[in-house]
Amino acid sequence: MKRRLWDTVIQIGVFFAVILAWHLYVTWGNVPSFVLPGPGPVLAKIVEIAKNGSLWRHAGMTFYEIVVGFAFGTALGALVGYVLAHWRTLENLLQPYILFAQTAPKIALIPLFVIWFGLGMTSKIVLIVSNVFFPVMINTMLGLRSVPAELNELMTLLKASRWQRLFHIEIPSAFPLFMAGLRLAIIQATIAAIVAEWIAGDVGLGFLLVYGNTTYDAHLLLAAVVATNVVGIACYLALLAIERRLLRWQAQETAAHLENTAA
Amino acid sequence: MGVASVPSQGRPVGSSRGQAARIRILGVSHTYAGRGMPVKALENINLTVEPGQFLSIIGPSGCGKSTLLRIVAGLVRSSDGEVVFEVDSGPVRELPGGDIGFVFQDSVLLPWKTVWDNVIFPLQVLGRTGPQAEATIRELLELAGLRGFERALPKELSGGMRQRVSIVRALAMEPRVLLMDEPFGALDALTRDRLNIELLRLWDQHPMTILFVTHSIEEAVFLSDRVVVMSPRPGRIVEDLAIELDRPRAIEVRDEPAFRKYVAHLRGLLG
Ligand SMILES: Nc1ncnc2c1ncn2[C@@H]1O[C@H](COP(=O)(O)OP(=O)(O)OP(=O)(O)O)[C@@H](O)[C@H]1O
């Protein structure tokens, strides 16, 4: 506990030291504000766009895209990962295409997505889904394959159904790798959302970045960068919180069960 | 190669869930396709294990002992021959789920579940939980010296304790058939002796037909009603020896001349 407190203190200290260094660099170095504004003016800009509501509109949209794209991509990735893990023939058949699609820079596909799905929400969601899908699918597959052969044989001896296998053996076994996949995926989702808005869109933090850039508004640009980071970190932390919740829930289930069965 | 079928010596052969099963292994051969050359693992195995009998299989490494157990368990389909179980209702090719218990060489526990949950989980899958099942589990854990460890996780146990948990897990289902593949191979001699005694006691209270694979001739003789010796690959049965030592057996039985004679005979066969 004490150790964690110290870690937090140090983290906060480092954060303020960086801000201070930034401030000192800008003021003492006479850096023109269109190149790099100081932290004070950037903060002022953030407050300004927060007050006039545009920050919430743009950040809200980005957040919404990330959540929707992440949810769809995760569902799809988990489903396909499950099917491929249990159906080796299909996996062997699809292997080269999966490799190709996985390594292809999907960001480069966004103009194509725009042609197919228009400038609206759909093309952005599709881009996010395509970025979330692969890490989730691969890790689901690895996770399911990590189930020891003997555990599967045990389930065979019990004549367990597909669902019993899934809930008793596969989900708990695959959980750590699956969650690791989700962590990669949420970062990918954030990047994809920003880039999608950047290229195609008139709303979202990515758009705000471009807007700040094209209007030579370095304050707005940096405000958007900060907001983007906050959204990305918030998503990541939310995911970690969910993961911890699930782990604790499982531990509690076990404990509760023991409570009920103890002599 | 006298295939003597020795009836279990007046022992009760019914568990609370019904009779132990007779296992008939009929002309079973198995060849693994493998990469490159096919491997012939078993050749024409014929064996009848009586209900409630304790039969050990010994033989050189790679002669197909594990393969035979897997075939009996229905985990591997033999390339030839068949396995039939005879239960009260008649002969069947396949027993219902939970009627076959399998103890692997290394304990295969669910690392995220406590001892208690590991033991009860097959019964949950089978839909056979309840006060009676829980009473049985408590009794088995007690017998296996695991009382007080119900809440421990597998990683908090020693190797011998883990192996005991997986044996209790197999027994808790009250299977008609128990297959054990070198269950004590990884343990030190003292622990092994203790677990041998415990296993016999558990078997005494929960009668079932046991097929037990081991590398230790002494262990086989000590535990079994019958010891079957297999040849090097492809495995064939080269001896089927009835062990007529009184039960219950204590560790000291190993010093008896009769015991030493069995061991010497088997050692001669394995060369
Ligand atoms: N899944 C498999 N695919 C191909 N060959 C196999 C497979 N399993 C076993 N074999 C081969 O079949 C033969 C018998 O194997 P098995 O595991 O049944 O022997 P074993 O008597 O149990 O040996 P050990 O005493 O060392 O455990 C071995 O030569 C092995 O290489």
Ligand SMILES: [Mg+2]
């Ligand atoms: Mg083996």
